Amino acid sequence: MSSGASSLASTGTSSLASTVAGTVAQPNYDWQGFGFEIRQVHAGDYPDLNNGLRVPPIALSTGYVFDDFDDQVERFAGQPARPTGAGAFFGEAEATPSPIYSRQGNPTNAVAEARLASLEGGTAAVAVSSGQAAISSALFALAQHGDHIVSTASIYGGTRILFGRSFKRFGIDVDYVWNIDDDDEWQQLIRPETKAIYTETIPNPRNDVVDLRRVVEVAKRYHLPVIVDNTVGTPALIRPIEHGVNIVVHSTTKFLSGHGASVGGAIVDGGNFDWEAAERAGRSYPLITKAPRPGLASMLDRFGDAAYARATREAVVNDIGPSLSPLNGFLLHQGMETLSLRMDRHVASSIAIARWLERQPEVVSVDYAGLPSNALYDIAARDYGVDADGFGRTGSVFGLTVRGGIDGARAFVNGLRLFSRMTGIGDTRSMVLHPLTSTHATFAAEVNERLGISPGLLRLTLGLESVNDLIADLRGALDRVAALERSL
Ligand SMILES: Cc1ncc(COP(=O)(O)O)c(C=O)c1O
Structure with a gap:
């Protein structure tokens, strides 16, 4: 008889031994308590009893x-x-x-939702069609016409536009806090109608990390939930819920999907906000705490610590309709499988390049919080950890200001050959954008000035290419900046 399983089965082993050897251990599907690298690959996976598919398939069915x-x-x-x-x-x-119906949820997206909830340490997640949809849906579940939100000032330009245009039209006002350490400023802004505090972990574009502990401390004082956009941080670098944040939103278009191929978003429920205590303190969240219709108990009564996620899914996403295509849901759950590996590489390249850029004569400043020269370094090091040389691991989206103002910026951008001139972050490819004339083009000059969005500021997002090739490209572009200066 030839070698193989059948020959091994007939070598005269005792019946007990063959019973033991033949007993099949059941594959594990509960990954709670396992490490991040296990969960990013396996969490949310389920056995396909029909076909034995190992990779969760794309469930293209509308209902x-x-x-x-x-x-x-x-x-x-x-x-x-x-x-x-x-x-x-x-x-x-x-x-x-x-x-x-698939507007409300889909098995492919459910894999991504469970995986992301696990990675962020939340109770549940809801996948939606874009980062903007995630931010809107997350806040619409809490605030309605006449309500109010306080946001930290340095946030992604598109979110500031969303707040200043659509939210305003829908009767939800947003005010900005500029100095989160100033108790008086918070006190002046927070009103009885305020329903949430909004912030970003690593703000896009200037890497000016937010002290989450401080924001959470203020929010607790006023019985407000904190929502944080963790698109740039990702759960591989920071898990805001561990810092007391209540709700996390993502543009999954970016690092989570990771390859610049699909637009998506997600909302994660931390399951750690006391909705009843907030109601007692005079802040009402009817979609969560009130019966949606006669005969049906409130989301809180039915879904407990996942009530916010369920309310967002049922009463916002299902109504308004920004559901995620299962094709993009597939790219999302697959993208997350390699998240920590990619983030390690993104961060190592960013630290190396930020350090190199700081030393170049054509560079006025580098906004990377992980550099010891940065005013936010202590928060960066405390919340994001440091590499072997003590540099903070604050992601791979950061600012660079070149000499020569807008002309210097133009010379720099036009001189790049490897970096793509485009909007977008969190891709395998490196990209450059000039915020003042793109994401921040519609803001008043004093707002941009206060935010540090200067004419010479460029946003870099580093991909997975080799550092030497990226530096060579940046050097070529900086040579153009130097040539411009000489020509003046
Ligand atoms: C921090 C942040 N949040 C949200 C968004 C919006 O995401 P999306 O483009 O997926 O709608 C972006 C987009 O660049 C972003 O950078």
Whole structure:
């Protein structure tokens, strides 16, 4: 007989030994308590009993079949899924009804949602169609016409535009706090109608990291949930919920999907906000704490520490409709499998290049909080950790100011051959953008001045290319800046 499994089975082993050897251990699907690198690959995965697919497939179906007439009635009535019911994949609580339609949820996206919730340390996540959809949906679940939000001042330009235009039109005002250490400033801004504090971990574009502990401390004082955009940080570098933040939003378009191919977003519920205490203190969150209709208990009663996520899914995303395509959901859950590996590389390159840039004569300043010369270095080192040489690991989106103002910036951008001139961050490819004439073009001059968005400022986002090649490209562009200066 030839070698192989069948020959091993017939070598005269005892029946006990063959029973032991033949007993198949069940694959694990509960990854709670496992390390980050295990969870980024496995969390959210499920056994495919039909075909044995190892990679969770792309479930292209607009809806879900009802078992029978009564099942349809139960699902529309928000009844918990039947024990044998199809499609109970949301996994937020036993009270979860079976799905109806893919605008509300999809098995492919559910893998991404469970994986991201696990990586961020939240109770549940909701995937949506873009980062902007995530920010809007996250806040619409908390605030309505007449309500108010306080945001830190240094945030992504698109979010500032969203707040100043669409939120304003919908009757939700946003005010900005400029100095988070100033108690008086908070006190002047926070009103009875304030429903949330909004911030970013590593603000785009200037890498001016926010002291989350301080923001959380203020929010607790006023019984407000803190929402943080962790797009630039990613859970591989910082997990805001561990710092007391309540809700995390992402543009998954960026590092989480990681390859510049698909637009998406997500909202993660930290499960750590006391909605009832906030109500007692006079801040009401009706989508979470009130019965949505007669005969159905509140989200809080039905979904407990995942009530906010469920309310966002049911009462905002399902109504307004920014659902994620399962194709993009697939790219997201697959992208997350390599998140920490990519982030290590992004960060190592950024530290090396920020250090190199600081030494170049054509460079006025480098905004990378992980550099010891940066005013925010202590927060960077404390919250993001340091590399072997003591540099803080504050991501790979940062600012660089070249000499010569806007003409210097033009010479620099036009001189790049490897960096792509485009908007976007968190790609495998390195990119450059001039914020003043793009993301910040519509803001008043004094706002840009206060934010440090100067004519010579460029936003770099470093990809996964080799540092030497990136430096060679940057050197060529800086030579243009030097040549421009000589020509004047
Ligand atoms: C920090 C941050 N948040 C949100 C967004 C918006 O994300 P999206 O483009 O996926 O809508 C971006 C986009 O650049 C961003 O950089």
